[in-house]
Amino acid sequence: MESLNVISSASTAKPRFSFRQFLKKSTFLRPVQRTLVPRRTSNWKIFTPILKAQQSELKDGSATVSKSKISEGEALKVKEWEVGMFRDEVAASQGIRIRRRPPSGPPRHYVGPFEFRLQNEGNTPRNILEEIIWHKDVEVAQMKERKPLFTLGKALDNAPSVQDFIGALKGANSRTGLPGLIAEVKKASPSRGVLREDFDPVDIAKAYEKGGAACLSVLTDQKYFQGSFENLEAIRNSGVKCPLLCKEFIIDAWQIYYARTKGADAVLLIAGVLPDLDIKYMTKICKLLGLAALVEVHDEKEMDRVLQIDGIELVGINNRDLETFKVDISNTKKLLEGDRGERIRQKGITVVGESGLFTPADISYVQEAGVKAVLVGESIVKQKDPAKGITELFGKDISL
Numbered sequence: 001m002e003s004l005n006v007i008s009s010a011s012t013a014k015p016r017f018s019f020r021q022f023l024k025k026s027t028f029l030r031p032v033q034r035t036l037v038p039r040r041t042s043n044w045k046i047f048t049p050i051l052k053a054q055q056s057e058l059k060d061g062s063a064t065v066s067k068s069k070i071s072e073g074e075a076l077k078v079k080e081w082e083v084g085m086f087r088d089e090v091a092a093s094q095g096i097r098i099r100r101r102p103p104s105g106p107p108r109h110y111v112g113p114f115e116f117r118l119q120n121e122g123n124t125p126r127n128i129l130e131e132i133i134w135h136k137d138v139e140v141a142q143m144k145e146r147k148p149l150f151t152l153g154k155a156l157d158n159a160p161s162v163q164d165f166i167g168a169l170k171g172a173n174s175r176t177g178l179p180g181l182i183a184e185v186k187k188a189s190p191s192r193g194v195l196r197e198d199f200d201p202v203d204i205a206k207a208y209e210k211g212g213a214a215c216l217s218v219l220t221d222q223k224y225f226q227g228s229f230e231n232l233e234a235i236r237n238s239g240v241k242c243p244l245l246c247k248e249f250i251i252d253a254w255q256i257y258y259a260r261t262k263g264a265d266a267v268l269l270i271a272g273v274l275p276d277l278d279i280k281y282m283t284k285i286c287k288l289l290g291l292a293a294l295v296e297v298h299d300e301k302e303m304d305r306v307l308q309i310d311g312i313e314l315v316g317i318n319n320r321d322l323e324t325f326k327v328d329i330s331n332t333k334k335l336l337e338g339d340r341g342e343r344i345r346q347k348g349i350t351v352v353g354e355s356g357l358f359t360p361a362d363i364s365y366v367q368e369a370g371v372k373a374v375l376v377g378e379s380i381v382k383q384k385d386p387a388k389g390i391t392e393l394f395g396k397d398i399s400l
């Protein structure tokens with residue numbers, strides 16, 4: 001529960017009721033109990049009109065026409081959700097600490113004779129991940145304005161056909177007996193700075209493919225990772241055959257459609273950022289577009305949230321805490337132990353060990369923990385010849 005600071009007294013008059021009574025009466029202090037979707041409502045019921053609206057907007061820009069078919073009650077729920085009302089409250093109730101945007105304006109609440117301010121409501125991000133998300137929120141709004149969904153229809157039709165991302169990982173795993181490799185094309189990161197000065201994304205992608213990578217991950221965030229959608233597109237058009245993961249901070253379904261127009265075969269969904277309903281909705285859009293969704297978790301709580309969502313096939317365990325940058329590869333093991341690991345196996349989920357993998361011993365360690373794939377950036381992107389870097393990472397040539 002947030003603590004409260006009395007920052008000033010709006011009136012010198014004596015309060016009409018005690019401080020205790022006042023706390024009880026003030027509505028803004030009560031936890032928000034509204035849920036956006038009644039528990040029993042099937043998610044499809046809500047998603048179907050939105051997905052249909054998106055489809056018709058893509059076809060002829062007529063989203064408003066089909067949206068009018070939504071019943072009033074549903075439209076209200078959809079609206080609430082679309083505009084992000086109460087989003088942060090819903091997210092917080094699921095243990096998500098990342099807020100979507102800075103709380104704007106002076107956060108003053110006039111209740112009774114006092115003026116109150118909730119602590120921590122300043123417009124300063126709490127950590128780097130929150131800073132990235134706040135920046136992304138503005139960036140996506142601008143991109144959407146420049147290229148609304150209905151303008152993407154043609155580009156979607158002309159996009160290169162989708163490659164089977166999960167199939168490629170499983171195939172590599174059974175061919176080599178080692179985890180399938182997703183090799184990351186990453187120039188820089190907020191935690192490690194610039195990883196490689198002479199950075200040619202296409203050359204690196206080709207070297208990765210030659211070295212035996214099953215799939216590639218391409219950073220598209222510009223500000224914090226020095227990546228771009230041009231890099232993704234250039235790699236797709238360069239003759240490289242590996243399926244491509246668009247490594248982006250997705251907060252809006254529009255980004256998934258956009259990633260597909262640039263040739264993505266998979267997208268990343270970060271559970272530490274997205275509430276359950278967003279994950280459900282976005283994985284449905286991925287299915288519709290033929291994309292794989294790599295749902296990333298970092299702790300037990302996020303893993304448990306993801307495990308109660310149906311239809312998730314690919315889960316990444318990030319060994320790096322995106323809020324503190326601390327890396328610990330035993331995180332992969334911890335999240336795959338006991339009952340949790342058993343449920344993951346029963347559900348047939350392919351698990352990807354992510355971040356901080358540098359040596360053959362690291363690869364064996366996460367493989368023994370139960371992963372069928374790994375996502376590696378730094379240790380191979382830094383090598384003069386990234387293909388050789390892969391051989392060194394696995395302790396053998398996996399291209400054969």
Ligand SMILES: O=P(O)(O)OC[C@@H](O)[C@@H](O)c1c[nH]c2ccccc12
Binds near residue numbers: 247376
């Ligand atoms: O460079 P590393 O430590 O091998 O990590 C790669 C990848 O796991 C990491 O880049 C990553 C994992 N999840 C992310 C989410 C956003 C940005 C980056 C990431």
